[in-house]
Amino acid sequence: MNLRPWLLASAVLLFTACQTVPLTGRSQLLLLGEGEEVRMGLRSYEDILKKEKISDDPALNAQLQRVGKRIAAATGKNYQWEFKVVENDKAINAFCLPGGKVAVYTGILPLTRDDAGLAAVVGHEVAHAIARHGGERMSQQMLVAGLTAAVVVSASDSRKANMYAGLLGAGAAVGYLLPYSRLQESEADRMGLIYMAKAGYDPHAALALWQRMAEESKREGKPPEFLSTHPADGTRIRQIQQWLPEAMGYYVPHSEAAPEAASGGEREKAGEPAKDAAREGAEKPAKRRK
Ligand SMILES: [Zn+2]
Numbered sequence: 001m002n003l004r005p006w007l008l009a010s011a012v013l014l015f016t017a018c019q020t021v022p023l024t025g026r027s028q029l030l031l032l033g034e035g036e037e038v039r040m041g042l043r044s045y046e047d048i049l050k051k052e053k054i055s056d057d058p059a060l061n062a063q064l065q066r067v068g069k070r071i072a073a074a075t076g077k078n079y080q081w082e083f084k085v086v087e088n089d090k091a092i093n094a095f096c097l098p099g100g101k102v103a104v105y106t107g108i109l110p111l112t113r114d115d116a117g118l119a120a121v122v123g124h125e126v127a128h129a130i131a132r133h134g135g136e137r138m139s140q141q142m143l144v145a146g147l148t149a150a151v152v153v154s155a156s157d158s159r160k161a162n163m164y165a166g167l168l169g170a171g172a173a174v175g176y177l178l179p180y181s182r183l184q185e186s187e188a189d190r191m192g193l194i195y196m197a198k199a200g201y202d203p204h205a206a207l208a209l210w211q212r213m214a215e216e217s218k219r220e221g222k223p224p225e226f227l228s229t230h231p232a233d234g235t236r237i238r239q240i241q242q243w244l245p246e247a248m249g250y251y252v253p254h255s256e257a258a259p260e261a262a263s264g265g266e267r268e269k270a271g272e273p274a275k276d277a278a279r280e281g282a283e284k285p286a287k288r289r290k
Contacts, residue, residue, distance in 0.1 A: 017139070021131045023191050030132060031139040034098075036153050037132065037168065038079075041098030044165030045082070048103065048173045055085035055106060064104055067118045067199075070254070072100060074123075074198035075130055083122075092216070092226045093172050096125040097165070098134055103173065108226060111212050116196070116205035123192035123199070123206070125169075131191060133184040134168035141167055172225040179229040186239055193240065193247035200254025203247040207240050 017030050032040075055061065068083035079100030086093075091105040102122060112118040128134065142152060155161050166176025180188070193203040213232035230236075 019132065021187060023194060024131075024187050026187065028132065028136050029139055030135050031142050032135050032149050032152070034132070034135070036149055037135045037138070038099035040153060040164060041101055041129075041134070041168055044161070044168060044170055044174070045097050045099075045101035045103070047161070047165070048170055049084060049086075052103075052173075053087045055087040057085065057087075060085045060106065060109070063115065063118065064102075064122075067115050067201075068102060068122055070199035070201075071119060071122050071126055071195050074195045075126060077130055079129075091172070094121050094125050094226065095169050095171060095173060096122075096129040097169050098129055098132070100126070100129060102126065111216060112209060113212075114205075116201040117209045117212075119196040119199060119201040120192065120203075120206035120209045123196040123201075124188050125192075127188040127191035127195060128169055128180065128184065131184070131187055133180050133188065136184070137178070137180070138164065138167045171229060177225065177229055182235075185230065185236070189236065189240055190243050190246075193243055194250050197247040197249075197251035200252060202253070203244055203251060207237065207244065210237055210240060 018027050019030050020027055064083045064085050068081065072079070072081045077100065081100040081102070083102045083104070086103050086105045088105050089107050091107040092111065093105040094103065094108050096102045102125065104118070104121070108121060109118075112121050138152065142148070152164055155164055162174040163176060165174045166178050170176075171178055179185075189206075193206055196206065197203045210232045213227055213230070214237070217227045217232060
């Protein structure tokens with residue numbers, strides 16, 4: 001059998017499918033086009049939301065819209081962003097599907113506590129989507145199973161559709177607890193810190209959030225869903241500490257005096273002194289919304 005044409009085709013495919021992750025510059029292999037990924041993300045999001053109870057609590061919705069819009073602006077990504085609060089106090093969960101489709105479950109809110117804590121979770125989940133971690137995982141699956149983009153995009157059987165939604169990032173919401181790789185988790189942490197900083201939230205709040213997550217894991221005995229795929233272990237906490245100086249370089253406190261926080265990046269590497277005053281500003285509900 002002549003393998004040369006096949007090898008050549010594979011080489012072309014690999015070459016054209018290589019992309020670079022924003023902010024970190026890592027090369028990745030993607031066999032789905034971004035448009036296909038976004039279409040699948042939207043379909044999964046609609047399917048999931050049909051089965052969940054969407055919260056009509058005005059304060060919670062206002063909080064998620066306020067935080068979500070600022071994080072979305074900080075990414076610079078032109079998605080059709082959507083942010084929904086799912087009423088389920090038992091689910092410590094949040095996700096962002098390709099295309100900027102975000103869901104936050106009320107069960108995670110006691111841990112996020114305030115805007116900055118919520119920004120840490122949303123920033124992290126949004127980073128998975130922007131870095132196309134779901135697409136990457138999907139591509140690995142396609143390679144293993146020998147599937148083409150056309151086959152997965154048009155999957156109509158609900159079990160398969162659920163599995164693809166899980167691969168794309170919906171995880172526990174569709175009954176698939178699929179952890180991202182350690183590398184992807186680290187990347188989402190690092191990018192998420194930068195997004196929250198650009199959005200005007202002190203990235204130190206992410207460190208505090210993961211420390212609360214670690215306590216919650218211990219208290220519960222068995223880690224709840226989000227924590228089983230997002231271990232709040234020593235490695236994560238140490239890495240976040242290491243990346244804080246980088247993220248602080250993007251941090252402009254969102255306050256009355258500095259409403260254009262999302263522009264970010266101009267500030268010199270900031271030290272500790274600005275932290276407390278800034279944190280206070282970032283946690284207050286925004287009086288000025290963009
Ligand atoms: Zn994650």
